[in-house]
Amino acid sequence: MSIMEWVFFLSTLCTVLSTFCYAGTYPKAQNVSWFSINFKTLLMWDPKPVDYSYTVEYSIIGQNRERNPHCIRSVNTECDLSNSLVDLKATYSADILSEPPYGVNSDLVEFPHTRSDQFTPYTDTLIGRPNFKIKVSEDEKKITLNVEDPPTALFNQNEPKTIRDVFGDDLQYxxxxxxxxxxxxKTKIFSSSQIELEGRDIDPGVSYCFNVQAYIPTRSPDKRLGEPSQRQCSPSNDTSIFDEYGIGVIAGFILLVVTLVVVTIVVAVVCCKRKSKADKGKEGVPLKPV
Structure with a gap:
């Protein structure tokens, strides 16, 4: 064998061996988990790749696997599958493959991979906190909460769907x-996004504070409730003296009263001392003879 043939042989052998060794040391993805809120669904994992990449394959259980074009030979450790999981009531699983980076070939038939837990968007996505506005009737006998159904990451003709669009009658508050x-x-469940409280629920003219959560009774008990809203309170006509006049005015009035009391005490003491001296002076003057 000539020198050139040996060089070519050794070069080819080194390439094959390096490719095999390089591919064989790709670490598997770890800590694979789903994170989903209002149908914004991410598949997440570790570690950050060095000299290799990740590809995500997903499918409905029992069906052929597909790939999201944004998650092929990627150096990211998350994949947004919000728009890929079209059938919200289906159950999905995913595989994260550890592959060579772009531009590097490998003779491996099967790459190291890690499978995710199963995930069903309709029953597993978390529901975020809703916003709401409070309205008190003129006679103060009814309080209405107008709840804004949280938007989702899903769209219908370029318009974002709300959780009401997805869950329909399954959604309560x-x-x-x-x-x-x-x-x-007190706690009450309402099927509408417009919530009215009156009668035995409230006392007219009294301030009430509210927290609102999405409630989906068709789910498992640990996933029925969404994130609680921020606490909001209705106005009240039972205003205190501080609300009526303000702390500054009240402080000024108290200072004035204290000043008057002090002045009165000082004046009284001075007057008493003068009167006492006058009385002593009269005692020292001899009586006039008759």
């Missing part, structure tokens, strides 16, 4: 409320 001046709480 849990309202926790109580008087602003009390620690007692």
């Amino acid at each position: 849990k309202v926790t409320f109580g008087k602003a001046t009390s620690t007692g709480k």
Whole structure:
């Protein structure tokens, strides 16, 4: 064998061996998990790749696997599958393959891979906190909460769908409320996004504080409730003296009263001392003879 043939042979052998060794040391993805809120669904894992890449394959259980074009030989450790999981009530699984980076070939038939847990968007996505506005009727006998259904990451003709568009009648709202001046709480469930409280639920003219959560009774118990809203309170006509006049005015009035009291005491003491001296002076003057 000539020198050139040996060089070619050794070069080819080194390439094959390096490719095999390089491919064989790709670490598998770890800590694979789904994170989904309002149908914004990410598949996440570790570690950050060095000299290799990740490809995500997903499918409905029992069907052929597909690839998201943004998650092929990627150096990212997450893949946004929000628009890929079209059938929201289907159950999916995913595989994360450890592959060579772009431009590097490999003779491996099967790459190291890690399978995710199963995930069903309709029953597993978390529901974010809703916003709401409070309206008190003129006679103060009814409080209305107008809840804004949280938007999702899904679209219909370029318009974002709300959770009401997805869940329909399955969506309800849990309202926790109580008087602003009390620690007692009540809880009620409503099927509408417009919530009305009156009668035995509230006392007219009293301030009430509210928290609202999405509630989906068709789910498993640990996933029925969404994230609670921020606490909001209704106005009240039972205004305190501080609300009526302000702390500055009240402080000024108190200072004036204290000043008057002090001045009065000082004047009284001075007058008493003068009167006492006058009385002593009269005692030292001899009586005039008759």
